Each structure stands twice: as structure tokens, then as C-alpha cells.
Amino acid sequence: MPQRTNNGFGLVRRGLAPALALAFTLALALMFMAESAQAASLSSSRADRRAARNEAKTQAEEVPLTPETFSHKLVLDGQAGSVLSFTLPEAVHKGLELTTFQDLCVFDADGTPVPFQLRAPQGTNQRLEVEKELPYFMWQPEKPGAGTPGTMDIEINAKGGIVRIKGQTDDLAKPGPVSYLLDMQAFFDAASSPVSRGGLAFADDDLRERAIKVLLAGDEPFMVSVTMKTSADLDSWTSIGRPQMLVRTRQGDVTLERDTLVLPGTAKRYLLLQFADSDVPIFSFAARAVFDKTTHEVRETIVPGTLSENKRQIGYTLPGRFPVTAIGFDLAQAEMMAVRLSGADDPEKPYAQRASGFIYRLERDGVTVTGEPFPVTQSNRYWRLSAAGDIPFAAAPGMRVYWQPRELLFLARGKGPWTLAFGRQTAVQASALPMLGQSDVQTAREIASPPTDTGATTPAVAKKEESREWVLWAVLILAVVFLSGVTVWLVRSMKK
Structure with missing residues (x-):
């Protein structure tokens, strides 16, 4: 082997x-x-x-505040020694870097900071009065104390409007109680919710007063009690409110009148005013509604979107820091999607859902119908619109951002003009100015627009990861x- x-x-x-x-x-x-x-x-x-x-x-805390420690500046002028008000324009909000809007400061002509405060804009009260003259009919039953009229006593048209009271003559001024039948439909139509004026919508929540105004004839003094009853069908009547007084009196050469009756919210289409005495010189009746609304200035900024590869997400980046109140979407074509709206301050971190619902654009009888904006309370800079289902977006709609500009108040101390400097990574502690109304402040005006760059840059953090x-x-x-x-x-x- x-x-x-x-x-x-x-x-x-x-x-x-x-x-x-x-x-x-x-x-x-x-x-x-x-x-x-x-x-x-x-x-x-x-x-x-x-x-x-x-x-x-x-x-930044150790370096004294100067306009040069900020990225941008805007020159303002106004009356020295007063508190000046300035509503921040879109250009300033674009230059802010902090979500709290605290990276700004006001300086006098020598570069010394002056007391200032940033606040939400003060609302403006808007008042709207709707008044409508009412058709009315006098009614006195043949038998005193007969109560209220019914459909057997009243002739109405196809739309429910009162035409006449049957069996009544023009000679109705009999001594004793007398009633007036009013058709309120024209008033309800005029004061329906919402009522619009100049692009401003008044809703039921803004209703402050409803009343019946009695136009009186003659000049003789009187005092009479009035009771209200209401009905939706002219058969069933319900008393509403308490008895009210109409008064005309004289004090020397002065005549005083109370000619308004408060109209309760439970009033229906037909109203019966029962006067205790027929001696009141009635000329006509009118119904009045008073709406009172506090409005705030709202501005809009359009932001384009970027559609993801699978077309189920759209990303949006705001061009600055804005106090966002609502977000809508401008659809260019017919669309209806269930969506989720999310926001973040850092695009690398998880997004938080801010709203959900539908976006749509439909054509109905030649009229374009679109969805309402989503109300939001977070002023994020980065937003994402996601499809709630498996159907992708046809295109990326523009995002319409509704925002309320902040109001800057500052004491015009020192020599003017004053400089509004803004844009940096660290916040500036504002002064605590007392509560001031619009009558306590004056308006500052821009001298140089748009804002200019100061040349300052945000301190950069050294990045050593790549070399390592x-x-x-x-x-x-x-x-x-x-x-x-x-x-x-x-x-x-x-x-x-």
C-alpha cells in the first residue's frame, strides 16, 4: 500500500x-x-x-442687543414719547425663525433697545341692523274676551301670507282691548343666519337684539300694556315673554317715548300683539334685529405643495413663522378626498395630526362648491396632507394659509426713527407693557420697505460627523x- x-x-x-x-x-x-x-x-x-x-x-445672552445681532431690520417712525402700534407685515413673519415669534426687538436711532410687546391683534366690533316693515291687521272680536283668532277668522294665500281678517270692517276703533296680527316671515327671511355685509358673515351667535318697533302717530300722551302671543299655524297660540309697556309722556317741552317691544327668541311666524286699550295711535310696525360681531384681520398666504412618489402625501413648507388660524386647499379640478392634515416644526421628526376631514371641489348647476378650511391652532412651519384611503391625489393643490398678524407695541423712547430688528435663533424677553386699548396707542409707519438684511448670520454648529x-x-x-x-x-x- x-x-x-x-x-x-x-x-x-x-x-x-x-x-x-x-x-x-x-x-x-x-x-x-x-x-x-x-x-x-x-x-x-x-x-x-x-x-x-x-x-x-x-x-447671544452675553452679547449686547444691537440691530446687527438680527438678520433683518425695518425702519419705523411715529410720534416720540408715545406708545406706537405696528401690525407685522408678511415680510416680517417670513423673517422670523422661532415658533414663539420672540426673535425680534425694537431699537432707537442710537441702537438702544426700547420697551416693546407683541400681542394678538385687537378685535374690531362690527354692528349690523336688519329692519323690516311688517304687514299687520287689526282684530277685535265681536264678543269681548273671545280670545285669539283662528283659521276660520283669517284668509291666507298659498304661501301662508295673511290677506285679510274675515268679517272685519274698517271701523274697528271700539273702546277696550284691541289686537294686531303681524306676519313675521319677511323679517325672518331678512334676518336669517348667516347675514352677510361686505364679505362679513353674521351668524345666530352674533344676534344681540330682536325687537318690534311701533311707529306711533299723533303727540298725545298714553301708557298701555302689551301682551305677545305667537303661532305657527294661526290656530294654536302661545304666550311669550311678559307684558311690556308702551309709553309717551311729556316733561315740559320734552316728549319721551318708549316705542319698542322686545321680541323673544321663541317667536314664530305669526305674532299677536294684544293692547289693553285701543286709544294708542298706531301708524305701523317694524321688526328689527341687531347683530354684533368682533372681527379680526385675517391674511392669506398661498404655499405650493410637493407630491410624494406614491401620490398619497403632499408636503408643504411655510416661508416663515405665521400665527396660523386655518388651512384650506385650492383644488384646480373636480376632487373629493378624505384626508389627514399633520404639522411639525422639524421635518426630520414625527408629524402630529392637526385636523382630518374632506377636501372637495364639485360643480353643481354651474356653481363651484368647495370645502371649508380646517381650523388649526398650531403655528407649525412644515405641513403634510395625507390621503386617508388608498386612492392617490390627482395633483398637489395649493395650500391656502389663513393667519392673524401679530401687533407690535413699543414705547417710542429716545430719538427716532426706530428700528424693528428680527430673525435669530435666541428669544428676546419682551417688556410687560400695561393693558392698552386702541385709543391709548398711535400707529407707527414704515420708512423703508421691504425689510433689509443686516448681514448677520445665525451661529452655525460645527459638524464633524462627516470627517470622522x-x-x-x-x-x-x-x-x-x-x-x-x-x-x-x-x-x-x-x-x-
């Missing part, structure tokens, strides 16, 4: 296995060390960023090359 020889191949086989095992072990060790070093580098870089931010904040990553990869590649060389040297040594 032939003997097996111990040739070079056997030596190579016996020596190569430990060499490869050693090389593989060293490679794993180096890779583990590289990953550990990279994790330590990331942790260190995060700490560096925090330290850099804290350092920048500390430096290159160093780690270079070390790892050199280690692999070294191990490869060791392996080749071992193989050659074993062949000898």
Missing part, C-alpha cells in the same frame, strides 16, 4: 486554515471597533451640537488591506 507523502500542499492546507481564521477574527474585531468608534463619534457629535447650541445661546466617518472608513480599509497582505504572506510561507 503506497504511503502518503507530506507535500507542500498539505502544509499549506494545514497552515492556511489558522491564518484565515486569524484574519477573519481580526477583521471582525476591527469592524466592531469601527462601529463602536462610529457610535461614540455620533454620541460625541450630538454632545458637540448641544454644546455648540448652548455656547451660541450663552454668547471618512477617518473610520479609511482605517477599516487599511486594516482589510493589511490582513489581506498577511494572509497572502502566510500562504506563500507555507508553500516553501
Whole structure:
């Protein structure tokens, strides 16, 4: 039987296995060390960023406030020594960097900060009066105390309007109680909700007063009690409110009149005013509604959207920091989608849902019908519109942002003009000015528009991650090359 020889191949086989095992072990060790070093580098870089931010904040707190420590400025003028009011324009909101709108300050002509305060705009009271003259009919039953009229006594048209009271003549001024039947439908139509004037809608919540105004004839004094009853069908009558007084009296040469009756909210179409005495000189009746609404200035900014690859998400980035109150979407074509609206201040962090519902654009009898804006209370800069179902968006609609500009109040101290500087990474603690009404302040005016750049830049945080990553990869590649060389040297040594 032939003997097996111990040739070079056997030596190579016996020596190569430990060499490869050693090389593989060293490679794993180096890779583990590289990953550990990279994790330590990331942790260190995060700490560096925090330290850099804290350092920048500390430096900003230590550096005196000047217009040059902000990115932009706007020159304002007004009466020295007074409190001036200035509504921030869109250009200023675009230059703000903090969600709290606190990265601004006001300086006098010498560069010294002056007391200031930023507040939500004060509302403006809008008043609307709707008055409608009413058709009325006098009614006196043949038998005193007969009560109220019914459908047997009244003739109406196809729309329910009163035409006449049957069996009545023009000679109705009999002594004693007398009633007046009023048809309120024309008034209800005129004062229905919402009532619009100049683009401003008044709703039921804005209704402050409803009344019946009695136009009186003659000049003789009188005093009479009036009771109200109401009905929806002219058969069933219900008393509403308490008895009220109509009065005309004289004090010397002055005549005083109370000619208005409060109209309760439970009044229906038909109203019966029962006068205790027929001697009141009635000329006509009118119903009046008074609406009172507090309005705020609302501005709009259109933001284009970016459609995702799967067309189920649309991203939007606001051009600055805006006090957002509502968000709508301008659809260019027929559409109806269930959606979710989310917002964030950092696009790299999770978005929080702010609203959900439907966006739509429909054509109905030649009229375009669109959905209402979503009311929101968060002033995020980054927004995302997501389809609630599996159907993708046909296109990215423009996002219409509704926002209320902030009002700046500042004491015009020192010499003017004054500079509004804004845009930086650290907040400025504003002054606590007392509560001031619009009559206590005067309006500041812009001298230079639009805002100009100061040349200041936001302190940048040093980023060392990229260089450290290159160093780690270079070390790892050199280690692999070294191990490869060791392996080749071992193989050659074993062949000898």
C-alpha cells in the first residue's frame, strides 16, 4: 500500500486554515471597533451640537442687543414719547425663525433697545341692523274676551301670507282691548343666519337684539300694556315673554317715548300683539334685529405643495413663522378626498395630526362648491396632507394659509426713527407693557420697505460627523488591506 507523502500542499492546507481564521477574527474585531468608534463619534457629535447650541445661546445672552445681532431690520417712525402700534407685515413673519415669534426687538436711532410687546391683534366690533316693515291687521272680536283668532277668522294665500281678517270692517276703533296680527316671515327671511355685509358673515351667535318697533302717530300722551302671543299655524297660540309697556309722556317741552317691544327668541311666524286699550295711535310696525360681531384681520398666504412618489402625501413648507388660524386647499379640478392634515416644526421628526376631514371641489348647476378650511391652532412651519384611503391625489393643490398678524407695541423712547430688528435663533424677553386699548396707542409707519438684511448670520454648529466617518472608513480599509497582505504572506510561507 503506497504511503502518503507530506507535500507542500498539505502544509499549506494545514497552515492556511489558522491564518484565515486569524484574519477573519481580526477583521471582525476591527469592524466592531469601527462601529463602536462610529457610535461614540455620533454620541460625541450630538454632545458637540448641544454644546455648540448652548455656547451660541450663552454668547447671544452675553452679547449686547444691537440691530446687527438680527438678520433683518425695518425702519419705523411715529410720534416720540408715545406708545406706537405696528401690525407685522408678511415680510416680517417670513423673517422670523422661532415658533414663539420672540426673535425680534425694537431699537432707537442710537441702537438702544426700547420697551416693546407683541400681542394678538385687537378685535374690531362690527354692528349690523336688519329692519323690516311688517304687514299687520287689526282684530277685535265681536264678543269681548273671545280670545285669539283662528283659521276660520283669517284668509291666507298659498304661501301662508295673511290677506285679510274675515268679517272685519274698517271701523274697528271700539273702546277696550284691541289686537294686531303681524306676519313675521319677511323679517325672518331678512334676518336669517348667516347675514352677510361686505364679505362679513353674521351668524345666530352674533344676534344681540330682536325687537318690534311701533311707529306711533299723533303727540298725545298714553301708557298701555302689551301682551305677545305667537303661532305657527294661526290656530294654536302661545304666550311669550311678559307684558311690556308702551309709553309717551311729556316733561315740559320734552316728549319721551318708549316705542319698542322686545321680541323673544321663541317667536314664530305669526305674532299677536294684544293692547289693553285701543286709544294708542298706531301708524305701523317694524321688526328689527341687531347683530354684533368682533372681527379680526385675517391674511392669506398661498404655499405650493410637493407630491410624494406614491401620490398619497403632499408636503408643504411655510416661508416663515405665521400665527396660523386655518388651512384650506385650492383644488384646480373636480376632487373629493378624505384626508389627514399633520404639522411639525422639524421635518426630520414625527408629524402630529392637526385636523382630518374632506377636501372637495364639485360643480353643481354651474356653481363651484368647495370645502371649508380646517381650523388649526398650531403655528407649525412644515405641513403634510395625507390621503386617508388608498386612492392617490390627482395633483398637489395649493395650500391656502389663513393667519392673524401679530401687533407690535413699543414705547417710542429716545430719538427716532426706530428700528424693528428680527430673525435669530435666541428669544428676546419682551417688556410687560400695561393693558392698552386702541385709543391709548398711535400707529407707527414704515420708512423703508421691504425689510433689509443686516448681514448677520445665525451661529452655525460645527459638524464633524462627516470627517470622522471618512477617518473610520479609511482605517477599516487599511486594516482589510493589511490582513489581506498577511494572509497572502502566510500562504506563500507555507508553500516553501
